[in-house]
Amino acid sequence: MASIRRVSTLKLRLPFDHGAPPPLFAGKPRTTLDSGLVRIELDNGLIGWGEAYAPDPEALVSFVRSRIEPLLLGLDPQDEKIVAALDRSLHNMGRSGLVAHAISGVDIALWDLRGKLQGLPVYALLGGARRTFIPAYASLLQYYGDIDRVKRNVGNSLEAGYGQVKLHERSVAATAAAREVMGADVPLMLDTNCAWTADEVQREVAAYEPLDLHWIEEPIWPPEDLSTLARLRESTRIPLAAGENASSRFELAEMARRQLVDYLQPSALKAGGITALWQLSQQCAGTPVQLAPQSAFFGPGFLATLHVLAAQAQPVAVERLFCSLGHVPYADSIPFVRGGFQLNDRPGLGADPEPELLASAFVSA
Known part of the structure; x- marks a missing residue:
């Protein structure tokens, strides 16, 4: 042993x-x-x-x-x-x-x-893959309401092959500019990074309803204010997403149990790894809540997220930060192709960090 x-x-x-x-x-x-x-x-x-x-x-x-x-x-x-x-x-x-x-x-x-x-690949340990190709959405970092940059980078992400886009903005004008570039048929998500307090959030969120958002993410400050989240869930037509900033997997489980969001977003790097994501996925199965993990990272945690999404019942796209990197981990072993990521059948996560990455200035003890 x-x-x-x-x-x-x-x-x-x-x-x-x-x-x-x-x-x-x-x-x-x-x-x-x-x-x-x-x-x-x-x-x-x-x-x-x-x-x-x-x-x-x-x-x-x-x-x-x-x-x-x-x-x-x-x-x-x-x-x-x-x-x-x-x-x-x-x-x-x-x-x-x-x-x-x-x-x-x-x-x-x-x-x-x-x-x-x-x-065996991790997805086999989770009961087997329902799919091995996971589509991705481009997650744009914040441009602080700069309309020109929003338009340019939304266009660049679509040209790169992404079929869905998420903004990190707090501006109706910037979000409308993205919708203008994308057209009506491309899913558009908006992450506001815990923008609004309980007395602001319903009014602020209502302003985005004409833009046909796929979801609005983390609209409430503080993020653990679940009572405000529940009231917003009842008052808005926009699907809600949250969970990256949950204080524990138990708070995430409570959000799923009470169906406070349409998309539950634990992070593999914060909430307890594959074990926590898989438990939450099982809890969401057969309910209106979909597990759609936050995955704004590029190493083994990204691969872990892909394996959970491969094995869970409900198909969802994986988040991928849209930016150029000094080194793209797994670019050859699990590449971005046709708007998503193709998992292989190698044991474990399917790839190790590349020797050239480990030997680079980007990694240190």
């Missing part, structure tokens, strides 16, 4: 260009897309890869090294109770944020290992 010999995290910082000056992230210009590559090595030399959300990569690396690795050494990676035990052991250190992000990366790496050990 193989056991866990080493757990570590590499900092992944991918330079990007989204066709505009750097957007703000936590009040500062953002020039790289950051995450943590969680690496679990077994005593037989096999390696599994996961990915964790990392707004502070140094903190993530330190936490995995000092708190998580000691708890995992010597364990059987095929023990499906590992992540639940890890969550329980670390609960006094936080129920969300850094702790949840790190556990998410570990969960993804363990699924990758289980697939490799059994010689």
